[in-house]
Amino acid sequence: MLPTDVMLKWVGRSDLTPIPRSLEFTVKLIDGVQEKLKVGASVWGGRENLRYEVVKTDRAQPLGQVQGKSQQQAMKVTALLHRCASVARPLNSAVILSDTTLGAIYRACGAFMPVGSDFAVPRFTCFKGKEPSYQLAQALQEEGAALVLRGGSIMAMRLTDMAKQAPVADIGQVDSSAKIESEFLQLQDVPSYYSVNDMAAIVRGQMGQARRVAFIARADERQLRNASCVLVRSKTVDSTICQQIQAGDVMRVAGENLVVITAAHAFENLEGAQESRSRLWLGSLINAQ
Incomplete structure (x- = not known):
C-alpha cells in the first residue's frame, strides 16, 4: 500500500485497444519505494484492483525539498495490464x-x-x-x-x-463538451479499402465517396467493409471522478448517444489536498460510404 503522502499523482486509462488498461503515476522516493517499483514489478490499482506490470520508470530531478537528511525526488511510473503486457x-x-x-x-x-x-x-x-x-x-x-x-x-x-448499448450516463440537454467536427479530415483519415482475390481480380469495400484509398492483402469484401466502419472521436468531456465509466460504454450527450473511446481517471495531491477528476473521449460510429 502506498500512502497518500507518497503518491503525488495517479492516472488510470481505459482504452479500446489490445491492452485495455494502463496506469501512470508519480511517487516520492522515500521509504524504499524506488527499490520496490522496478521495471517488471507488479502493482495493483484502480477501481477494479487489477494487476499491472511496470514497464518504465523515470526519476526526476530533486524537488528542492529536504526530509531528514535526504533531498526529495519523484519518479514517474508507467504500467500495463499484466495479463496483456506481452x-x-x-x-x-x-x-x-x-x-x-x-x-x-x-x-x-x-x-x-x-x-x-x-x-x-x-x-x-x-x-x-x-x-x-x-x-x-x-x-x-x-x-x-x-x-x-x-x-x-x-x-x-x-x-x-x-453503439447500440443503453447509455450508462446522461450529461443533460446542454452540450458544453469540447467538440471536433470535420468531414474533410474524415475523408482523409478513414479510407476505403480494396484487395485482390485468388483470381487476381480487384475486390472493393465501401467506395461511394471520394476518400483516401488503402490496400489490405487477401481480404474479402466483408472484411474490407468492416475496416471502414470505425469510431471517430468527436467530443471530450471533463467531469468529476467517475471510475465506473470505462471504454466501450455509451453516454448520452445532449440527446446523442456516443461511445467512450478512452476514459482517464486521475487523482493528484496538491499541497496536502487531493484533487480527483475524469476526462472522457467520446465518438460515434462512422461507416465510410
Whole structure:
C-alpha cells in the first residue's frame, strides 16, 4: 500500500485497444519505494484492483525539498495490464496462424487472458521483432470489433453492437463538451479499402465517396467493409471522478448517444489536498460510404 503522502499523482486509462488498461503515476522516493517499483514489478490499482506490470520508470530531478537528511525526488511510473503486457513487446519468434480465433492469437502472442465473445480470424501474421498489438488491432478492425474489459475479463464486441448499448450516463440537454467536427479530415483519415482475390481480380469495400484509398492483402469484401466502419472521436468531456465509466460504454450527450473511446481517471495531491477528476473521449460510429 502506498500512502497518500507518497503518491503525488495517479492516472488510470481505459482504452479500446489490445491492452485495455494502463496506469501512470508519480511517487516520492522515500521509504524504499524506488527499490520496490522496478521495471517488471507488479502493482495493483484502480477501481477494479487489477494487476499491472511496470514497464518504465523515470526519476526526476530533486524537488528542492529536504526530509531528514535526504533531498526529495519523484519518479514517474508507467504500467500495463499484466495479463496483456506481452502483446506490446517485440516477438522472439514469428506467429503465423490460419483458420483460428482471436483468443488463440492473443495467447500465441504471449497474453494469458481469455477472450469472451470470440470470433474466427482467417489468417494472422506477425513476424519476429514486431509488436503484435498492431496486427491484433488490424484483425479487430477487419472484423469491425474492439476489445473491452468487463469484470476483469476481456471480451470482443462488434462496434455496431457497442453503439447500440443503453447509455450508462446522461450529461443533460446542454452540450458544453469540447467538440471536433470535420468531414474533410474524415475523408482523409478513414479510407476505403480494396484487395485482390485468388483470381487476381480487384475486390472493393465501401467506395461511394471520394476518400483516401488503402490496400489490405487477401481480404474479402466483408472484411474490407468492416475496416471502414470505425469510431471517430468527436467530443471530450471533463467531469468529476467517475471510475465506473470505462471504454466501450455509451453516454448520452445532449440527446446523442456516443461511445467512450478512452476514459482517464486521475487523482493528484496538491499541497496536502487531493484533487480527483475524469476526462472522457467520446465518438460515434462512422461507416465510410
